[in-house]
Amino acid sequence: MPNAQIPVLKEDKPKRKASKRIIWILLLLFIVILSVLFFRSTMSQVTEVHFKGNTFTTRDELLKASGLQVGSQFFGVSPSKVESSLLKVKSIQKAMVDKQFPGVINVTIEEYPTVAYELAAEGDLQAILSSGATVSVNNTGIAVEKPILTKWNASDPNKAALCKVLGQIPNELTSDISEIIPSPTESFPDRIKLYTRSRFEVITAISLLKDKVEYLNQVIETEEPGIITMLEADSYVPFEPSGEENGDQNATTHE
Numbered sequence: 113m114p115n116a117q118i119p120v121l122k123e124d125k126p127k128r129k130a131s132k133r134i135i136w137i138l139l140l141l142f143i144v145i146l147s148v149l150f151f152r153s154t155m156s157q158v159t160e161v162h163f164k165g166n167t168f169t170t171r172d173e174l175l176k177a178s179g180l181q182v183g184s185q186f187f188g189v190s191p192s193k194v195e196s197s198l199l200k201v202k203s204i205q206k207a208m209v210d211k212q213f214p215g216v217i218n219v220t221i222e223e224y225p226t227v228a229y230e231l232a233a234e235g236d237l238q239a240i241l242s243s244g245a246t247v248s249v250n251n252t253g254i255a256v257e258k259p260i261l262t263k264w265n266a267s268d269p270n271k272a273a274l275c276k277v278l279g280q281i282p283n284e285l286t287s288d289i290s291e292i293i294p295s296p297t298e299s300f301p302d303r304i305k306l307y308t309r310s311r312f313e314v315i316t317a318i319s320l321l322k323d324k325v326e327y328l329n330q331v332i333e334t335e336e337p338g339i340i341t342m343l344e345a346d347s348y349v350p351f352e353p354s355g356e357e358n359g360d361q362n363a364t365t366h367e
Contacts, residue, residue: 158184159215166221168203168239168247177201178219186215194219202245227278228292230261242279244272257287259306264294270302274318285325288332289314300343311337 161180163171175181178194191209198207198221206222224241229249232238239249240261259278264271271294278286291307295315304321306314310332316324324342331340331348338350 155214156186157215158182158186158189158217160217162216162218164218164220165223166204167223168249169201169221169223173201174198174219174221180217180219186211186213186217189217202243203241203247205243225279226258227275227286228259228261230264240275242275244275257283259286259289260291262291262293268294270294270296270304270318273302274304274321277318277321280322281325285329288329303343308332312340313338314340314342316342 158180159182161175161182163174166174169177177200178197180189180194189209189211191211194209195207198204198219203223204221205224208220210218210220212218224243224245226239227242228240230238230240230246237249238246240246246266261271261274274292288308288310289306290309293305295303295305297303300317302318304316304318306316308314312332314328316328320342324346327342327346328340335348336350338348341347341349
C-alpha cells in the first residue's frame with residue numbers, strides 16, 4: 113500500500129488579517145475615546161490667565177481685547193493672534209504671550225511711556241503717551257515729574273509731534289519741566305513755551321527741543337531764573353529784580 117501523505121495544513125490568512133484589523137480598530141477607538149475624555153477635561157482648558165506690566169488697562173479690559181477666557185481650549189489659543197489683538201489697545205506698545213501646559217497663559221504687556229499729563233474738560237487727569245494717545249489715569253499711574261500740557265487743541269498735529277519728541281528725551285532731562293503750552297509764530301509754527309519747576313520760562317520749537325534740551329539743563333543748573341530762548345540761537349536773560357533796569361546787560365547768548 114503506497115505511503116499515505118498527510119496533507120500540510122495551510123495557515124488561515126484571512127482570519128489572521130481579520131484579527132489584526134479588529135485590533136487596529138479597537139486601538140483607534142481607544143485613542144478616540146481618550147482624546148474625547150482629554151479635551152473634555154480641565155487639562156485641555158485654559159485654567160489661569162496672568163497679565164503683567166499693564167498700568168492703564170484693567171484685567172477685564174485686557175481679557176476682552178485679547179479674547180482670552182478661563183475654560184476655553186488651551187490648544188486653540190494662538191499667541192500671535194492674541195498679541196495682534198492686544199496691540200489694538202491704544203496704550204499697548206508690545207505684547208508677548210507665553211503658554212505653559214497645562215492651562216496657564218502668561219501675557220507680558222509693554223505700554224507706551226507717559227510723557228505728559230493733561231486735564232480733561234471734565235477735570236479728570238489724563239496721561240499722554242509717547243504715541244500721542246490719551247488715557248485716563250488712577251493714582252498708581254501718575255508720574256509727578258512729567259509736564260502738564262495746557263491750551264492744546266486735541267486735533268493739533270503739533271501735539272502728537274511734541275509727545276513723540278518727549279518720548280525720545282531721557283526723563284532726567286525733562287523732569288524739571290512743569291508745563292508746556294503752544295506759542296506758534298509764522299517763522300516757527302511749532303513754537304512752544306515751557307515753564308520749569310525751577311522758575312524758568314523757555315521759548316523753543318518742537319522740532320528743536322530734542323537737540324536743545326541739554327543747553328536748557330546747563331542754564332538751569334548754573335544760572336538764576338530767567339527767560340531761555342532756544343531757536344536759531346540760544347540765549348538766556350535773567351528776570352529783572354524789582355527796580356532794576358539794566359537787565360539786558362546781563363543777557364548771555366549761545367550759538
